[in-house]
Amino acid sequence: MADDDRWLVVGLGNPEGEYGGTRHNVGADAVRAFARREHADLARNKRARCETAETVVAGVRFALAVPQSYMNTSGGPAQQAANWFKVPVERTIVLHDDLDVELGALKVKRGGSPAGHNGLKDLDRAFGSRDYLRVRIGIGRPPGRMPGKDFVLRRFSPAERETVDVTLEEAGDAVVMLATQGLEATQNRYHGAR
Numbered sequence: 001m002a003d004d005d006r007w008l009v010v011g012l013g014n015p016e017g018e019y020g021g022t023r024h025n026v027g028a029d030a031v032r033a034f035a036r037r038e039h040a041d042l043a044r045n046k047r048a049r050c051e052t053a054e055t056v057v058a059g060v061r062f063a064l065a066v067p068q069s070y071m072n073t074s075g076g077p078a079q080q081a082a083n084w085f086k087v088p089v090e091r092t093i094v095l096h097d098d099l100d101v102e103l104g105a106l107k108v109k110r111g112g113s114p115a116g117h118n119g120l121k122d123l124d125r126a127f128g129s130r131d132y133l134r135v136r137i138g139i140g141r142p143p144g145r146m147p148g149k150d151f152v153l154r155r156f157s158p159a160e161r162e163t164v165d166v167t168l169e170e171a172g173d174a175v176v177m178l179a180t181q182g183l184e185a186t187q188n189r190y191h192g193a194r
Contacts, residue, residue, distance in 0.1 A: 006061040007179045008087035009034065010050075010078045012096040012119045014071050014153075023139040024152040026164065027095035028066045030137060033165075034172035035064050042066060048084045049077040060179045063087060071119040075126025082127070092132040093175050094123060099148050101138030104163040106174055106190045109134050110183055116148065133183065135174050137167060 011031025019025055035042050040053035042064065050065040063085040067077035082092055096119060101107050111130030124130050140160075142151035156164055170190075177186045 006063055006085060006087050006091070007175075008063045008065060008082055008085055008092045009175050010074075010081065010092060010094045010123075011064075011066045012071055012074050012094065012123075013066065015068070019153065021155045022153050023156065024071055024097050026097045026137045026139060026168065027135075030095045030135070030168045030171035031064050031066050033168040034175065037169070037172060038062075040064060044068070045081070045084065048081040050081045052081060052084070054085075057176050058180050060176070062175070062179070072122055074119045075122035075124070078123055079126040089127045089129045089131045091179075092127075093135060093178055094120070094132050095135045095137060095171055095175070096120065097139045097152060098136035099139060099141060099152070101136050103138050103140035103160060104167050105138040106167060106170055107136040107138070108174055108178060108183065108186050108190055109136070133178055135171050135178075137171055139164075 009031055011028040013019065013025035013028030032042065035053050038055040038057055040055035042051040042053045045052040048065060049069065050067050053064045055062050065078065065081035067074045069077050096117065110133050142148055174186055174190055177189060
């Protein structure tokens with residue numbers, strides 16, 4: 001099978017040991033949930049500086065990658081994973097947390113401004129492009145005047161966690177739909193969903 005049909009799925013987050021379960025880690029959590037669902041074992045890939053796995057879903061080959069770095073330095077490992085799996089930026093799907101999307105909702109888009117998201121800014125620098133696809137996983141807005149940078153490092157309440165766990169599964173469905181049906185169909189499915 002040729003490499004030119006493979007998709008790379010990158011889940012952004014901070015190191016799991018210290019930051020597991022925080023809002024900022026939902027991208028990494030979504031890729032881990034996708035790997036579990038597809039019985040793909042993520043394993044450390046020293047060359048790519050990521051945990052990686054490969055799987056086939058709906059006849060499409062996916063390489064999964066969770067950078068083993070801090071969020072703000074995700075670009076280098078993501079680029080190394082793209083090189084390792086020989087996947088162009090146009091067939092790279094990045095899953096990440098988004099303050100501007102309500103809790104439990106998903107939005108998908110190609111490129112665009114990452115606003116205050118330093119992980120995405122680092123990806124833009126490393127890839128030299130914004131042509132990757134994004135699955136934006138809603139984490140809601142901070143309460144009161146709490147700064148966003150503090151809010152993203154907080155864990156979810158039990159009720160929020162139930163909602164988020166469903167959303168993480170849906171993020172895997174969105175990834176498969178992006179690869180099989182394209183951006184417009186996926187936007188139509190998820191943007192009107194809530």
